Amino acid sequence: xxxxxxxxxxxxxxxxxxxxxxGSQDSIAWEYGVDRSSLRQWIANxxxxxxxxxxxxxxxxxxxxxxKTVAADTSIYFWFLQPIQNLSxxxxxxxx
Numbered sequence: 001x002x003x004x005x006x007x008x009x010x011x012x013x014x015x016x017x018x019x020x021x022x023g024s025q026d027s028i029a030w031e032y033g034v035d036r037s038s039l040r041q042w043i044a045n046x047x048x049x050x051x052x053x054x055x056x057x058x059x060x061x062x063x064x065x066x067x068k069t070v071a072a073d074t075s076i077y078f079w080f081l082q083p084i085q086n087l088s089x090x091x092x093x094x095x096x
Contacts (some may be wrong), residue, residue, distance in 0.1 A: 006034060007090045011054040014039060 014032045017023060018039070023031070029039040045053030 005056060006032065006038075008054055011042050012046075015042050015054065018043060028057055034062050049096075 010032060014028050018025060025036050025039050025043075029036040032039070042054055043086075047087050056083075
């Protein structure tokens, strides 16, 4: 089971409640069912970037098979085939 996400609206509501002094970080975090460290991060994001800092970001992207294939082929070429080709031409490549 994946973790439950908190909507932008709920994050904003929680941060504004804290900023108005309507509860402690602990009590507001408990009310919204999140860890206090999450609420602290929301507050820091809000103070640094305004309400846009609370936007829900989807990081579980889906990539096409074509893109995955190109990425794999590029990686194989860069790490395995390119050094071999350079050795056959007399050039030495040092990868750091």
